[in-house]
Amino acid sequence: RPLHYFEEVGSTSDVAKQLAEEGAEHGEVVVAEAQTAGRGRRGRSWFSAAGRNLAFSVILRPDLPPQRASELTLVASVALCQAVRDAGVEAGIKWPNDLVYQDRKLAGILTEMEAEADRVHWVVLGVGVNVNVREAELPEDLRPIATSLAEARGEPVPRALFLAAALTRLEEWLDRHAEEGFGPIRAAWRDFSDTLGREVSVRLGDRELVGTAEDIDDAGALLVRTGGGLERVLSGDVQLLR
Ligand code: BTN
Known part of the structure:
Protein backbone atom coordinates (compact mmCIF):
# COMPACT_ATOMS: atom_id res chain seq x y z
CA ARG A 1 0.00 0.00 0.00
CA SER A 193 -4.59 3.30 31.09
CA ASP A 194 -3.02 6.04 33.11
CA THR A 195 -6.50 7.40 33.87
CA LEU A 196 -8.47 4.70 35.67
CA GLY A 197 -8.44 4.89 39.43
CA ARG A 198 -7.30 8.50 39.43
CA GLU A 199 -8.95 11.74 40.40
CA VAL A 200 -9.83 13.60 37.24
CA SER A 201 -11.40 16.83 36.25
CA VAL A 202 -13.38 16.75 33.01
CA ARG A 203 -14.29 19.87 31.14
CA LEU A 204 -17.67 19.46 29.41
CA GLY A 205 -18.41 22.65 27.56
CA ASP A 206 -19.17 25.10 30.39
CA ARG A 207 -19.46 22.41 33.08
CA GLU A 208 -16.68 20.83 35.08
CA LEU A 209 -16.88 17.38 36.55
CA VAL A 210 -14.54 16.21 39.31
CA GLY A 211 -14.38 12.61 40.48
CA THR A 212 -12.64 9.27 40.21
CA ALA A 213 -12.23 7.73 36.76
CA GLU A 214 -13.69 4.30 37.34
CA ASP A 215 -13.80 2.53 33.98
CA ILE A 216 -14.56 2.79 30.30
CA ASP A 217 -17.77 1.18 29.10
CA ASP A 218 -18.33 -0.99 26.04
CA ALA A 219 -18.62 2.10 23.85
CA GLY A 220 -15.37 3.59 25.15
CA ALA A 221 -17.09 6.26 27.26
CA LEU A 222 -15.37 7.27 30.51
CA LEU A 223 -17.26 6.50 33.72
CA VAL A 224 -16.55 9.00 36.49
CA ARG A 225 -17.66 8.49 40.09
CA THR A 226 -18.68 11.84 41.57
CA GLY A 227 -20.46 12.84 44.77
CA GLY A 228 -23.67 12.84 42.76
CA GLY A 229 -23.26 9.34 41.28
CA LEU A 230 -21.70 7.74 38.21
CA GLU A 231 -21.41 10.02 35.19
CA ARG A 232 -20.80 8.85 31.66
CA VAL A 233 -18.52 11.03 29.57
CA LEU A 234 -18.60 10.52 25.81
CA SER A 235 -16.32 13.38 24.91
CA GLY A 236 -14.46 15.95 26.92
CA ASP A 237 -11.07 17.12 28.08
CA VAL A 238 -9.61 15.21 30.99
CA GLN A 239 -7.06 16.53 33.46
CA LEU A 240 -5.35 14.08 35.78
CA LEU A 241 -5.42 15.49 39.31
CA ARG A 242 -3.65 12.85 41.39
C1 BTN B 1 -4.51 15.97 19.86
O1 BTN B 1 -3.96 15.44 20.82
O2 BTN B 1 -5.13 17.03 19.99
C2 BTN B 1 -4.42 15.29 18.53
C3 BTN B 1 -3.19 15.68 17.78
C4 BTN B 1 -3.09 15.04 16.42
C5 BTN B 1 -1.91 15.55 15.62
C6 BTN B 1 -1.69 14.80 14.35
S1 BTN B 1 -0.14 15.15 13.58
C7 BTN B 1 -0.63 14.26 12.15
C8 BTN B 1 -2.07 14.61 11.90
N1 BTN B 1 -2.17 15.84 11.13
C9 BTN B 1 -2.74 16.83 11.82
O3 BTN B 1 -2.94 17.99 11.41
N2 BTN B 1 -3.07 16.39 13.07
C10 BTN B 1 -2.71 15.00 13.25
Missing part, protein backbone atom coordinates in the same frame (compact mmCIF):
# COMPACT_ATOMS: atom_id res chain seq x y z
CA PRO A 2 1.29 3.43 -0.89
CA LEU A 3 3.05 5.59 1.65
CA HIS A 4 2.79 9.23 0.62
CA TYR A 5 5.84 11.11 1.83
CA PHE A 6 6.17 14.90 1.93
CA GLU A 7 8.84 17.30 3.14
CA GLU A 8 6.20 19.78 4.22
CA VAL A 9 2.40 19.94 4.18
CA GLY A 10 -0.24 21.98 5.99
CA SER A 11 -1.65 18.92 7.73
CA THR A 12 -1.13 15.26 6.86
CA SER A 13 -4.77 14.68 7.79
CA ASP A 14 -5.95 17.26 5.25
CA VAL A 15 -3.87 15.55 2.56
CA ALA A 16 -5.21 12.14 3.65
CA LYS A 17 -8.82 13.38 3.55
CA GLN A 18 -8.26 14.68 0.05
CA LEU A 19 -6.77 11.33 -1.04
CA ALA A 20 -9.66 9.47 0.60
CA GLU A 21 -12.14 11.61 -1.33
CA GLU A 22 -10.24 10.70 -4.51
CA GLY A 23 -10.56 6.98 -3.75
CA ALA A 24 -7.42 6.10 -1.79
CA GLU A 25 -7.49 2.65 -0.24
CA HIS A 26 -7.64 1.30 3.28
CA GLY A 27 -4.17 1.49 4.82
CA GLU A 28 -2.65 4.26 2.72
CA VAL A 29 -0.43 6.49 4.84
CA VAL A 30 0.53 10.14 4.55
CA VAL A 31 3.67 11.21 6.40
CA ALA A 32 5.46 14.56 6.47
CA GLU A 33 8.70 15.90 7.92
CA ALA A 34 6.97 19.16 8.76
CA GLN A 35 3.44 20.50 9.12
CA THR A 36 2.65 24.17 8.83
CA ALA A 37 -0.94 23.85 10.03
CA GLY A 38 -1.07 20.74 12.22
CA ARG A 39 -4.46 20.29 13.86
CA GLY A 40 -5.27 18.86 17.28
CA ARG A 41 -8.53 17.82 18.88
CA ARG A 42 -11.18 20.40 19.70
CA GLY A 43 -9.98 22.93 17.15
CA ARG A 44 -6.55 23.28 18.75
CA SER A 45 -3.36 23.55 16.76
CA TRP A 46 -0.69 20.84 16.98
CA PHE A 47 2.98 21.71 17.34
CA SER A 48 5.41 19.40 15.59
CA ALA A 49 9.12 20.18 15.48
CA ALA A 50 10.28 19.73 11.86
CA GLY A 51 12.50 16.69 11.36
CA ARG A 52 12.31 15.72 15.04
CA ASN A 53 8.77 14.48 15.52
CA LEU A 54 6.39 12.25 13.62
CA ALA A 55 3.21 13.41 11.94
CA PHE A 56 1.28 10.86 9.93
CA SER A 57 -2.26 10.05 8.94
CA VAL A 58 -3.73 6.70 8.01
CA ILE A 59 -6.73 6.26 5.72
CA LEU A 60 -9.12 3.55 6.89
CA ARG A 61 -12.20 2.11 5.24
CA PRO A 62 -13.59 0.09 8.13
CA ASP A 63 -16.52 -2.23 7.84
CA LEU A 64 -18.30 -0.65 10.82
CA PRO A 65 -21.50 1.26 11.44
CA PRO A 66 -20.73 4.98 11.98
CA GLN A 67 -21.81 4.78 15.64
CA ARG A 68 -18.92 2.40 16.30
CA ALA A 69 -16.26 4.37 14.42
CA SER A 70 -15.12 6.10 17.63
CA GLU A 71 -13.78 2.72 18.80
CA LEU A 72 -11.00 3.15 16.24
CA THR A 73 -9.56 6.00 18.26
CA LEU A 74 -9.06 3.64 21.20
CA VAL A 75 -7.69 0.95 18.88
CA ALA A 76 -5.11 3.48 17.70
CA SER A 77 -4.19 4.55 21.23
CA VAL A 78 -3.63 0.94 22.31
CA ALA A 79 -1.47 0.22 19.24
CA LEU A 80 0.56 3.39 19.69
CA CYS A 81 1.02 2.78 23.41
CA GLN A 82 2.36 -0.67 22.67
CA ALA A 83 4.79 0.72 20.07
CA VAL A 84 6.00 3.32 22.56
CA ARG A 85 6.51 0.70 25.26
CA ASP A 86 8.40 -1.46 22.74
CA ALA A 87 10.66 1.57 22.26
CA GLY A 88 11.43 1.45 25.98
CA VAL A 89 9.17 4.19 27.31
CA GLU A 90 6.57 3.20 29.92
CA ALA A 91 3.82 5.39 28.54
CA GLY A 92 0.20 5.27 29.58
CA ILE A 93 -3.06 6.36 27.95
CA LYS A 94 -4.99 9.38 29.14
CA TRP A 95 -8.62 9.07 28.15
CA PRO A 96 -9.60 8.95 25.43
CA ASN A 97 -6.40 8.71 23.42
CA ASP A 98 -3.49 10.84 24.58
CA LEU A 99 -0.24 9.09 25.29
CA VAL A 100 1.39 10.40 28.43
CA TYR A 101 4.62 9.81 30.30
CA GLN A 102 4.70 11.04 33.88
CA ASP A 103 1.56 13.05 33.09
CA ARG A 104 3.18 14.83 30.15
CA LYS A 105 1.95 14.38 26.63
CA LEU A 106 3.98 12.22 24.24
CA ALA A 107 1.47 11.77 21.45
CA GLY A 108 -2.02 12.68 20.32
CA ILE A 109 -4.53 11.17 17.94
CA LEU A 110 -7.14 12.98 15.89
CA THR A 111 -9.87 10.86 14.29
CA GLU A 112 -12.01 12.27 11.52
CA MET A 113 -14.55 10.52 9.36
CA GLU A 114 -17.07 10.83 6.60
CA ALA A 115 -20.12 8.62 6.80
CA GLU A 116 -23.70 8.13 5.73
CA ALA A 117 -26.39 6.88 8.11
CA ASP A 118 -25.27 3.27 7.87
CA ARG A 119 -21.91 3.31 6.14
CA VAL A 120 -18.50 4.80 6.82
CA HIS A 121 -16.84 6.16 3.67
CA TRP A 122 -13.49 6.77 5.28
CA VAL A 123 -11.79 7.43 8.58
CA VAL A 124 -8.56 9.38 8.83
CA LEU A 125 -6.47 8.62 11.91
CA GLY A 126 -4.01 11.46 12.43
CA VAL A 127 -1.13 10.68 14.76
CA GLY A 128 1.40 13.11 16.16
CA VAL A 129 4.30 11.77 18.23
CA ASN A 130 6.95 13.79 20.02
CA VAL A 131 9.89 11.59 19.14
CA ASN A 132 13.19 13.46 19.35
CA VAL A 133 12.20 16.99 20.24
CA ARG A 134 14.18 18.35 23.22
CA GLU A 135 12.34 20.08 25.99
CA ALA A 136 14.12 23.35 25.22
CA GLU A 137 12.80 23.24 21.64
CA LEU A 138 9.18 23.13 22.73
CA PRO A 139 7.15 26.33 22.74
CA GLU A 140 7.19 27.72 26.26
CA ASP A 141 3.52 26.99 26.98
CA LEU A 142 4.05 23.30 26.15
CA ARG A 143 7.19 22.77 28.23
CA PRO A 144 5.39 21.91 31.47
CA ILE A 145 2.84 19.62 29.81
CA ALA A 146 4.69 17.87 26.97
CA THR A 147 7.68 15.57 26.62
CA SER A 148 9.19 13.27 23.99
CA LEU A 149 10.37 9.68 23.61
CA ALA A 150 13.97 10.92 23.57
CA GLU A 151 13.52 12.92 26.78
CA ALA A 152 11.84 9.97 28.48
CA ARG A 153 14.45 7.46 27.32
CA GLY A 154 17.50 9.65 27.55
CA GLU A 155 18.55 8.94 23.95
CA PRO A 156 17.14 9.58 20.48
CA VAL A 157 14.75 7.14 18.84
CA PRO A 158 15.12 6.45 15.07
CA ARG A 159 11.95 7.94 13.60
CA ALA A 160 11.60 5.67 10.57
CA LEU A 161 11.92 2.55 12.71
CA PHE A 162 9.41 3.90 15.17
CA LEU A 163 6.97 4.72 12.36
CA ALA A 164 7.29 1.19 10.97
CA ALA A 165 6.71 -0.29 14.45
CA ALA A 166 3.68 1.93 15.07
CA LEU A 167 2.12 0.98 11.70
CA THR A 168 2.75 -2.72 12.36
CA ARG A 169 1.07 -2.49 15.77
CA LEU A 170 -1.78 -0.48 14.29
CA GLU A 171 -2.41 -3.13 11.65
CA GLU A 172 -2.36 -5.88 14.28
CA TRP A 173 -4.86 -4.12 16.53
CA LEU A 174 -7.12 -3.10 13.66
CA ASP A 175 -7.26 -6.73 12.53
CA ARG A 176 -8.00 -7.85 16.07
CA HIS A 177 -10.78 -5.26 16.34
CA ALA A 178 -12.26 -6.36 13.01
CA GLU A 179 -12.21 -10.01 14.03
CA GLU A 180 -13.06 -9.90 17.73
CA GLY A 181 -14.80 -6.58 18.25
CA PHE A 182 -14.21 -4.03 20.99
CA GLY A 183 -13.74 -6.48 23.91
CA PRO A 184 -9.96 -7.09 23.58
CA ILE A 185 -9.37 -3.41 22.82
CA ARG A 186 -11.20 -2.40 25.97
CA ALA A 187 -9.14 -4.88 28.02
CA ALA A 188 -5.84 -3.65 26.56
CA TRP A 189 -6.89 -0.02 26.98
CA ARG A 190 -7.61 -0.67 30.67
CA ASP A 191 -4.18 -2.28 31.01
CA PHE A 192 -2.40 0.68 29.44
Whole structure:
Protein backbone atom coordinates (compact mmCIF):
# COMPACT_ATOMS: atom_id res chain seq x y z
CA ARG A 1 0.00 0.00 0.00
CA PRO A 2 1.29 3.43 -0.89
CA LEU A 3 3.05 5.59 1.65
CA HIS A 4 2.79 9.23 0.62
CA TYR A 5 5.84 11.11 1.83
CA PHE A 6 6.17 14.90 1.93
CA GLU A 7 8.84 17.30 3.14
CA GLU A 8 6.20 19.78 4.22
CA VAL A 9 2.40 19.94 4.18
CA GLY A 10 -0.24 21.98 5.99
CA SER A 11 -1.65 18.92 7.73
CA THR A 12 -1.13 15.26 6.86
CA SER A 13 -4.77 14.68 7.79
CA ASP A 14 -5.95 17.26 5.25
CA VAL A 15 -3.87 15.55 2.56
CA ALA A 16 -5.21 12.14 3.65
CA LYS A 17 -8.82 13.38 3.55
CA GLN A 18 -8.26 14.68 0.05
CA LEU A 19 -6.77 11.33 -1.04
CA ALA A 20 -9.66 9.47 0.60
CA GLU A 21 -12.14 11.61 -1.33
CA GLU A 22 -10.24 10.70 -4.51
CA GLY A 23 -10.56 6.98 -3.75
CA ALA A 24 -7.42 6.10 -1.79
CA GLU A 25 -7.49 2.65 -0.24
CA HIS A 26 -7.64 1.30 3.28
CA GLY A 27 -4.17 1.49 4.82
CA GLU A 28 -2.65 4.26 2.72
CA VAL A 29 -0.43 6.49 4.84
CA VAL A 30 0.53 10.14 4.55
CA VAL A 31 3.67 11.21 6.40
CA ALA A 32 5.46 14.56 6.47
CA GLU A 33 8.70 15.90 7.92
CA ALA A 34 6.97 19.16 8.76
CA GLN A 35 3.44 20.50 9.12
CA THR A 36 2.65 24.17 8.83
CA ALA A 37 -0.94 23.85 10.03
CA GLY A 38 -1.07 20.74 12.22
CA ARG A 39 -4.46 20.29 13.86
CA GLY A 40 -5.27 18.86 17.28
CA ARG A 41 -8.53 17.82 18.88
CA ARG A 42 -11.18 20.40 19.70
CA GLY A 43 -9.98 22.93 17.15
CA ARG A 44 -6.55 23.28 18.75
CA SER A 45 -3.36 23.55 16.76
CA TRP A 46 -0.69 20.84 16.98
CA PHE A 47 2.98 21.71 17.34
CA SER A 48 5.41 19.40 15.59
CA ALA A 49 9.12 20.18 15.48
CA ALA A 50 10.28 19.73 11.86
CA GLY A 51 12.50 16.69 11.36
CA ARG A 52 12.31 15.72 15.04
CA ASN A 53 8.77 14.48 15.52
CA LEU A 54 6.39 12.25 13.62
CA ALA A 55 3.21 13.41 11.94
CA PHE A 56 1.28 10.86 9.93
CA SER A 57 -2.26 10.05 8.94
CA VAL A 58 -3.73 6.70 8.01
CA ILE A 59 -6.73 6.26 5.72
CA LEU A 60 -9.12 3.55 6.89
CA ARG A 61 -12.20 2.11 5.24
CA PRO A 62 -13.59 0.09 8.13
CA ASP A 63 -16.52 -2.23 7.84
CA LEU A 64 -18.30 -0.65 10.82
CA PRO A 65 -21.50 1.26 11.44
CA PRO A 66 -20.73 4.98 11.98
CA GLN A 67 -21.81 4.78 15.64
CA ARG A 68 -18.92 2.40 16.30
CA ALA A 69 -16.26 4.37 14.42
CA SER A 70 -15.12 6.10 17.63
CA GLU A 71 -13.78 2.72 18.80
CA LEU A 72 -11.00 3.15 16.24
CA THR A 73 -9.56 6.00 18.26
CA LEU A 74 -9.06 3.64 21.20
CA VAL A 75 -7.69 0.95 18.88
CA ALA A 76 -5.11 3.48 17.70
CA SER A 77 -4.19 4.55 21.23
CA VAL A 78 -3.63 0.94 22.31
CA ALA A 79 -1.47 0.22 19.24
CA LEU A 80 0.56 3.39 19.69
CA CYS A 81 1.02 2.78 23.41
CA GLN A 82 2.36 -0.67 22.67
CA ALA A 83 4.79 0.72 20.07
CA VAL A 84 6.00 3.32 22.56
CA ARG A 85 6.51 0.70 25.26
CA ASP A 86 8.40 -1.46 22.74
CA ALA A 87 10.66 1.57 22.26
CA GLY A 88 11.43 1.45 25.98
CA VAL A 89 9.17 4.19 27.31
CA GLU A 90 6.57 3.20 29.92
CA ALA A 91 3.82 5.39 28.54
CA GLY A 92 0.20 5.27 29.58
CA ILE A 93 -3.06 6.36 27.95
CA LYS A 94 -4.99 9.38 29.14
CA TRP A 95 -8.62 9.07 28.15
CA PRO A 96 -9.60 8.95 25.43
CA ASN A 97 -6.40 8.71 23.42
CA ASP A 98 -3.49 10.84 24.58
CA LEU A 99 -0.24 9.09 25.29
CA VAL A 100 1.39 10.40 28.43
CA TYR A 101 4.62 9.81 30.30
CA GLN A 102 4.70 11.04 33.88
CA ASP A 103 1.56 13.05 33.09
CA ARG A 104 3.18 14.83 30.15
CA LYS A 105 1.95 14.38 26.63
CA LEU A 106 3.98 12.22 24.24
CA ALA A 107 1.47 11.77 21.45
CA GLY A 108 -2.02 12.68 20.32
CA ILE A 109 -4.53 11.17 17.94
CA LEU A 110 -7.14 12.98 15.89
CA THR A 111 -9.87 10.86 14.29
CA GLU A 112 -12.01 12.27 11.52
CA MET A 113 -14.55 10.52 9.36
CA GLU A 114 -17.07 10.83 6.60
CA ALA A 115 -20.12 8.62 6.80
CA GLU A 116 -23.70 8.13 5.73
CA ALA A 117 -26.39 6.88 8.11
CA ASP A 118 -25.27 3.27 7.87
CA ARG A 119 -21.91 3.31 6.14
CA VAL A 120 -18.50 4.80 6.82
CA HIS A 121 -16.84 6.16 3.67
CA TRP A 122 -13.49 6.77 5.28
CA VAL A 123 -11.79 7.43 8.58
CA VAL A 124 -8.56 9.38 8.83
CA LEU A 125 -6.47 8.62 11.91
CA GLY A 126 -4.01 11.46 12.43
CA VAL A 127 -1.13 10.68 14.76
CA GLY A 128 1.40 13.11 16.16
CA VAL A 129 4.30 11.77 18.23
CA ASN A 130 6.95 13.79 20.02
CA VAL A 131 9.89 11.59 19.14
CA ASN A 132 13.19 13.46 19.35
CA VAL A 133 12.20 16.99 20.24
CA ARG A 134 14.18 18.35 23.22
CA GLU A 135 12.34 20.08 25.99
CA ALA A 136 14.12 23.35 25.22
CA GLU A 137 12.80 23.24 21.64
CA LEU A 138 9.18 23.13 22.73
CA PRO A 139 7.15 26.33 22.74
CA GLU A 140 7.19 27.72 26.26
CA ASP A 141 3.52 26.99 26.98
CA LEU A 142 4.05 23.30 26.15
CA ARG A 143 7.19 22.77 28.23
CA PRO A 144 5.39 21.91 31.47
CA ILE A 145 2.84 19.62 29.81
CA ALA A 146 4.69 17.87 26.97
CA THR A 147 7.68 15.57 26.62
CA SER A 148 9.19 13.27 23.99
CA LEU A 149 10.37 9.68 23.61
CA ALA A 150 13.97 10.92 23.57
CA GLU A 151 13.52 12.92 26.78
CA ALA A 152 11.84 9.97 28.48
CA ARG A 153 14.45 7.46 27.32
CA GLY A 154 17.50 9.65 27.55
CA GLU A 155 18.55 8.94 23.95
CA PRO A 156 17.14 9.58 20.48
CA VAL A 157 14.75 7.14 18.84
CA PRO A 158 15.12 6.45 15.07
CA ARG A 159 11.95 7.94 13.60
CA ALA A 160 11.60 5.67 10.57
CA LEU A 161 11.92 2.55 12.71
CA PHE A 162 9.41 3.90 15.17
CA LEU A 163 6.97 4.72 12.36
CA ALA A 164 7.29 1.19 10.97
CA ALA A 165 6.71 -0.29 14.45
CA ALA A 166 3.68 1.93 15.07
CA LEU A 167 2.12 0.98 11.70
CA THR A 168 2.75 -2.72 12.36
CA ARG A 169 1.07 -2.49 15.77
CA LEU A 170 -1.78 -0.48 14.29
CA GLU A 171 -2.41 -3.13 11.65
CA GLU A 172 -2.36 -5.88 14.28
CA TRP A 173 -4.86 -4.12 16.53
CA LEU A 174 -7.12 -3.10 13.66
CA ASP A 175 -7.26 -6.73 12.53
CA ARG A 176 -8.00 -7.85 16.07
CA HIS A 177 -10.78 -5.26 16.34
CA ALA A 178 -12.26 -6.36 13.01
CA GLU A 179 -12.21 -10.01 14.03
CA GLU A 180 -13.06 -9.90 17.73
CA GLY A 181 -14.80 -6.58 18.25
CA PHE A 182 -14.21 -4.03 20.99
CA GLY A 183 -13.74 -6.48 23.91
CA PRO A 184 -9.96 -7.09 23.58
CA ILE A 185 -9.37 -3.41 22.82
CA ARG A 186 -11.20 -2.40 25.97
CA ALA A 187 -9.14 -4.88 28.02
CA ALA A 188 -5.84 -3.65 26.56
CA TRP A 189 -6.89 -0.02 26.98
CA ARG A 190 -7.61 -0.67 30.67
CA ASP A 191 -4.18 -2.28 31.01
CA PHE A 192 -2.40 0.68 29.44
CA SER A 193 -4.59 3.30 31.09
CA ASP A 194 -3.02 6.04 33.11
CA THR A 195 -6.50 7.40 33.87
CA LEU A 196 -8.47 4.70 35.67
CA GLY A 197 -8.44 4.89 39.43
CA ARG A 198 -7.30 8.50 39.43
CA GLU A 199 -8.95 11.74 40.40
CA VAL A 200 -9.83 13.60 37.24
CA SER A 201 -11.40 16.83 36.25
CA VAL A 202 -13.38 16.75 33.01
CA ARG A 203 -14.29 19.87 31.14
CA LEU A 204 -17.67 19.46 29.41
CA GLY A 205 -18.41 22.65 27.56
CA ASP A 206 -19.17 25.10 30.39
CA ARG A 207 -19.46 22.41 33.08
CA GLU A 208 -16.68 20.83 35.08
CA LEU A 209 -16.88 17.38 36.55
CA VAL A 210 -14.54 16.21 39.31
CA GLY A 211 -14.38 12.61 40.48
CA THR A 212 -12.64 9.27 40.21
CA ALA A 213 -12.23 7.73 36.76
CA GLU A 214 -13.69 4.30 37.34
CA ASP A 215 -13.80 2.53 33.98
CA ILE A 216 -14.56 2.79 30.30
CA ASP A 217 -17.77 1.18 29.10
CA ASP A 218 -18.33 -0.99 26.04
CA ALA A 219 -18.62 2.10 23.85
CA GLY A 220 -15.37 3.59 25.15
CA ALA A 221 -17.09 6.26 27.26
CA LEU A 222 -15.37 7.27 30.51
CA LEU A 223 -17.26 6.50 33.72
CA VAL A 224 -16.55 9.00 36.49
CA ARG A 225 -17.66 8.49 40.09
CA THR A 226 -18.68 11.84 41.57
CA GLY A 227 -20.46 12.84 44.77
CA GLY A 228 -23.67 12.84 42.76
CA GLY A 229 -23.26 9.34 41.28
CA LEU A 230 -21.70 7.74 38.21
CA GLU A 231 -21.41 10.02 35.19
CA ARG A 232 -20.80 8.85 31.66
CA VAL A 233 -18.52 11.03 29.57
CA LEU A 234 -18.60 10.52 25.81
CA SER A 235 -16.32 13.38 24.91
CA GLY A 236 -14.46 15.95 26.92
CA ASP A 237 -11.07 17.12 28.08
CA VAL A 238 -9.61 15.21 30.99
CA GLN A 239 -7.06 16.53 33.46
CA LEU A 240 -5.35 14.08 35.78
CA LEU A 241 -5.42 15.49 39.31
CA ARG A 242 -3.65 12.85 41.39
C1 BTN B 1 -4.51 15.97 19.86
O1 BTN B 1 -3.96 15.44 20.82
O2 BTN B 1 -5.13 17.03 19.99
C2 BTN B 1 -4.42 15.29 18.53
C3 BTN B 1 -3.19 15.68 17.78
C4 BTN B 1 -3.09 15.04 16.42
C5 BTN B 1 -1.91 15.55 15.62
C6 BTN B 1 -1.69 14.80 14.35
S1 BTN B 1 -0.14 15.15 13.58
C7 BTN B 1 -0.63 14.26 12.15
C8 BTN B 1 -2.07 14.61 11.90
N1 BTN B 1 -2.17 15.84 11.13
C9 BTN B 1 -2.74 16.83 11.82
O3 BTN B 1 -2.94 17.99 11.41
N2 BTN B 1 -3.07 16.39 13.07
C10 BTN B 1 -2.71 15.00 13.25
